[in-house]
Amino acid sequence: MATESTDPGSVRPGGRTARVRAAVLRAAGDALAEGGLAHLDLAEVARRAEVGRTTVYRRWGSPTQLVADLLADMAEQSLPRTETGTLLGDLRANARLVRRTLADPRQGALFKAVIAAATCDDQTAAALHRFYEIRVDAWQPCVQQAVERGELPEGTDTREVVRAVSAPLYYRLLTSDAPLDEAAADRAAEATVAAARAGVFTRSAE
Amino acid sequence: MATESTDPGSVRPGGRTARVRAAVLRAAGDALAEGGLAHLDLAEVARRAEVGRTTVYRRWGSPTQLVADLLADMAEQSLPRTETGTLLGDLRANARLVRRTLADPRQGALFKAVIAAATCDDQTAAALHRFYEIRVDAWQPCVQQAVERGELPEGTDTREVVRAVSAPLYYRLLTSDAPLDEAAADRAAEATVAAARAGVFTRSAE
DNA sequence: GCCATAACGGGACTCCCGTTCCATTAGATG
DNA sequence: CATCTAATGGAACGGGAGTCCCGTTATGGC
Numbered sequence: 001m002a003t004e005s006t007d008p009g010s011v012r013p014g015g016r017t018a019r020v021r022a023a024v025l026r027a028a029g030d031a032l033a034e035g036g037l038a039h040l041d042l043a044e045v046a047r048r049a050e051v052g053r054t055t056v057y058r059r060w061g062s063p064t065q066l067v068a069d070l071l072a073d074m075a076e077q078s079l080p081r082t083e084t085g086t087l088l089g090d091l092r093a094n095a096r097l098v099r100r101t102l103a104d105p106r107q108g109a110l111f112k113a114v115i116a117a118a119t120c121d122d123q124t125a126a127a128l129h130r131f132y133e134i135r136v137d138a139w140q141p142c143v144q145q146a147v148e149r150g151e152l153p154e155g156t157d158t159r160e161v162v163r164a165v166s167a168p169l170y171y172r173l174l175t176s177d178a179p180l181d182e183a184a185a186d187r188a189a190e191a192t193v194a195a196a197r198a199g200v201f202t203r204s205a206e
Numbered sequence: 207m208a209t210e211s212t213d214p215g216s217v218r219p220g221g222r223t224a225r226v227r228a229a230v231l232r233a234a235g236d237a238l239a240e241g242g243l244a245h246l247d248l249a250e251v252a253r254r255a256e257v258g259r260t261t262v263y264r265r266w267g268s269p270t271q272l273v274a275d276l277l278a279d280m281a282e283q284s285l286p287r288t289e290t291g292t293l294l295g296d297l298r299a300n301a302r303l304v305r306r307t308l309a310d311p312r313q314g315a316l317f318k319a320v321i322a323a324a325t326c327d328d329q330t331a332a333a334l335h336r337f338y339e340i341r342v343d344a345w346q347p348c349v350q351q352a353v354e355r356g357e358l359p360e361g362t363d364t365r366e367v368v369r370a371v372s373a374p375l376y377y378r379l380l381t382s383d384a385p386l387d388e389a390a391a392d393r394a395a396e397a398t399v400a401a402a403r404a405g406v407f408t409r410s411a412e
Numbered sequence: 413g414c415c416a417t418a419a420c421g422g423g424a425c426t427c428c429c430g431t432t433c434c435a436t437t438a439g440a441t442g
Numbered sequence: 443c444a445t446c447t448a449a450t451g452g453a454a455c456g457g458g459a460g461t462c463c464c465g466t467t468a469t470g471g472c
Binding site for chain 2: 035036037038039062063064112113115116117118119120121125126128129132160163164166167168170171172174175176177187190191192194195197198200201
């Protein structure tokens with residue numbers, strides 16, 4: 001048995017290997033943003049990245065696994081979080097950041113494609129879930145502070161509050177052709193604050 | 207020019223043609239629910255539907271276009287809407303219906319795959335948007351009634367309220383591996399009511 | 413019930429995706 | 443700087459997806 005030797009890149013991750021990975025991931029991101037998951041062709045990615053086809057097939061194997069690696073890369077680049085001192089201010093800043101990202105032609109298309117890939121493959125789904133776990137954890141403290149300030153009831157599920165801000169924006173991105181304007185972002189933040197104040201996000205037991 | 211003759215099925219839509227379409231769409235739904243968009247193979251769909259490969263390639267051409275037709279078919283089957291007399295009751299019924307659908311292994315996987323397909327192709331996206339437009343329109347009246355009863359402020363964007371109920375459920379389905387339990391559905395309904403009561407969904411001007 | 417033809421279905425063909433083999437390049441270690 | 447070998451990349455190969463051609467079926471109109 002002995003786990004199939006080792007994946008390429010795990011023994012000698014420096015120099016060229018890292019450069020190849022960076023070039024391939026960038027090319028994959030571009031291709032995804034342009035054509036979506038269905039048009040993601042490993043041969044074309046190799047061409048764009050100026051890398052041998054064989055290398056791409058060997059190291060990533062399938063489009064969905066390539067996306068999984070792309071997600072792992074995206075998860076490492078964390079954005080700085082702004083602090084305004086009030087819950088509404090913090091959540092609005094978050095909502096506007098999410099909106100700006102999703103409304104950007106390249107980034108928006110990329111996120112759509114990445115979500116699509118996660119629906120096709122369990123490993124990719126795991127990578128996507130991890131990505132959002134990290135993002136939610138990064139913003140969760142501002143809700144925690146609101147609880148400590150007395151703005152929100154004790155026992156509030158702080159992570160669920162953060163997710164409630166993003167949800168309507170992603171829902172609109174995927175199921176509607178209406179533009180993601182800043183008003184939608186502000187509404188998402190306000191709705192979340194209203195619900196959180198009403199105690200909707202308190203976990204009853206446990 | 208003269209629009210490339212006519213699509214198959216438009217001149218003689220009865221009998222066999224309709225039977226073929228039904229068989230193919232059912233097979234496509236099964237295949238999508240099992241393997242997701244990436245594993246949707248037109249040849250296999252033809253085999254499952256006991257239909258000639260040529261027919262499937264000629265009438266639908268690509269996986270995404272097949273999904274677009276599947277969506278048009280799904281949009282026609284509308285679910286009956288329950289009425290409880292209160293806004294929270296109606297929205298909770300809606301939320302639980304959505305949750306039950308998405309939590310069902312086959313239906314949930316199918317919805318994921320359909321959303322994935324919509325991210326790859328404009329026509330499929332249009333079909334998906336139309337599907338949700340119809341669903342939202344079907345539930346919008348219960349919010350309208352709440353406005354008329356005085357439960358919600360005048361000028362409330364009733365459709366946006368309906369969307370606010372679904373959003374967190376879809377967001378969880380796609381970006382998390384947490385189970386879609388009934389508590390999540392109830393929370394979505396309660397959060398939406400709290401926000402709507404606070405006037406978050408009133409459109410300022412226009 | 414009969415005819416014209418829309419739509420289907422089988423088989424052959426082509427092309428490209430994905431794999432395999434091996435020579436070449438360039439990290440890592442001393 | 444020399445050596446070992448992980449990792450890359452070119453070339454050739456096999457198989458299956460998608461297309462084309464044409465005969466067959468059965469629908470809609472009279």
